[in-house]
Amino acid sequence: MASMSIIELNSLALIQDFGRFRHQHQGISVNGAADEFAFLKANHCLGNHVFTTRNDKSNEQNASLEVFYGQIKLAFDDSCYIAITGADCQPYVTSKNKSHSDIPMWQPYLVEAGDSIVLNRPSTGVISYVAVKGGIRSPQFLGSRAQSVVANQQMPVLSPLVKGQELPFSRSSDDLPETILDLTKYTPAGFYASDVLYLRFMPHQHWFDAPNHQQEDWLNTTFIVDSNSNRMAYQFEKELTTGHAFSKLSQTLSSAVNFGTIQILPSGLPLVLMKDRQTMGGYPTLGNVFQIDLFRLAQLTPGQKVKFIPAEIEQAQSQLNAFYQRFMPQ
Template identity: 25%
Template sequence: MSELLVLRPGPMVTLQDLGRVGLMHQGIPESGAMDPEALMLANLLAGNDPGEACLEFAMFAGVFRFTAAARLAVAGGTFRASCNGVPFPVGRSIDVPEGAEVEIGPADDATWGYLAISAGFAVEPVLGSRSTHVRFALGPIPRVLTAGDRLPLRLGTLQEGPRRRATQGRQPPQARAIRVVLGPQDDRFTDEAISTFLAGTYWLTAKFDRMACRLDGPRLAHRDGADIVSDGIAYGSIQVPGDGLPLVLLADRQTTGGYPKIATIIGADLYRLVQRRPGAPIRFVAITTEEAEAAWRRHVAARNTRLAAVRDLAPPSPASAAGMMIGP
């Protein structure tokens, strides 16, 4: 069987697809990609369905060996990638030979990246998804990858058809303030705290994982303490525990929580939060629910346009087809 061998993985490499949808009422988190559009782009470049499972990584993916020729693509940011020591560009598919060692290093413009392999991984879904949730030990590979892991691949031969490239990009994540809808417990904060939250500057800390990221900056005062009756938590909910520092809940968030939520990041701006790197400044601006819904519709339309703009590459030259099989 064709396999991907994990030689030296990064600190947070897991298998993810678009998530385990529809089970939160049973206490099962959604999981799934931190940046769904980047996962979908990587898959389309590799010739897969957009929701196929990929390797998701934070900061850098590490080093892997392919036991068979394969087609792959990397998306999410300008990650430094190489095959057998020779750099290759991200945002397009490449063909690598049997025995190839692929290394994916850090990017200057993103945190989360995706490695898609043509035809995907030969693993079975768990509760309707191949996504990993580490704390719940859910998924066909229910943990972060470690050196020595062997992931079965569906294809043992090179994917047929032309290689592909992305032709349209989206705004950089740091391009503007992150839009939020206040609530659902903004009434549990003082008026001064609301003003501080919207006028102040926060910074992403290095305390982050797939469950949450902690912000540093002005502390926010609660009106009647920091405990509430637990209720549901959306992707992008901003909880404020007793220390007054905001905590943004992410893809692997728990389904309910007992701290008041001052605001929720709108769906169209989630990538602007998760793809900023530790130490980046964050500012928030409040909009209405109606404005958030309109922004989501525009976001989905623009995302679909970007994904539809993936184009075939010209066939590689004989020189570039030799050895690494990476075309222009």
């Protein structure tokens, strides 16, 4: 089977698909691509199947490389089509004759046998995706090839990738799609926040129980992404010139948490749970962030700003449905 090998790695790299479903009650995280917009776009423009004919999420062909802050070199032992999306990592290819050429992002690119590609540290964003036609064919666990940011000694297949590792892929004989998806408003320039990212959230009971002045203070607060943010959770500091952190809330009994749950720490600062989150938590919660906004949040670097704004669950559902429908078979 054809493969690409990790020749150099000075960052975090993982294999991701949609993640593993229906196992959170067993304490198993879902994992999966942090920025599903870039992940889906990379796979869609290669013609990889991301949904079944019933429009259910499918992990069969879309396992891709998720790279944080670039700084990786990959060598290919066979020709294949790839697509690189997400953070602007200024990728380039080195051919067998040592010549260099830039690789355009957000579109298919033919890599020849013996070529190496390099992803530099991004000028903007955090995560870049490298998808290959037919998908990476690493071993599955519970129906998914997704890996976690936390190393697992008992199951190395779930641990982050390391230098020297070979990633097999199946050369698909299918042609590339004749037309690439028209994303209309979901273009890279239009999808990601250019300034402050507004995180829309569906409020929980703690929010409704808070007095109006505290709600207003919270909504007027600008938060700054903390350097400890990762795939498990995004942490924040408060901008000194605005608003207030939430006043201390009573600890609650441990309960299930979701992708996007807003937990309030004893400091009053928020924590937004991401794809590698735990499945239970005891911190009080204010609500749940829209999934589409979480894909945007995953690309924010430390120091960038967010604000929270409450919204209705009907809006969250309709926008997420519309988002996925753009990638479903017509």
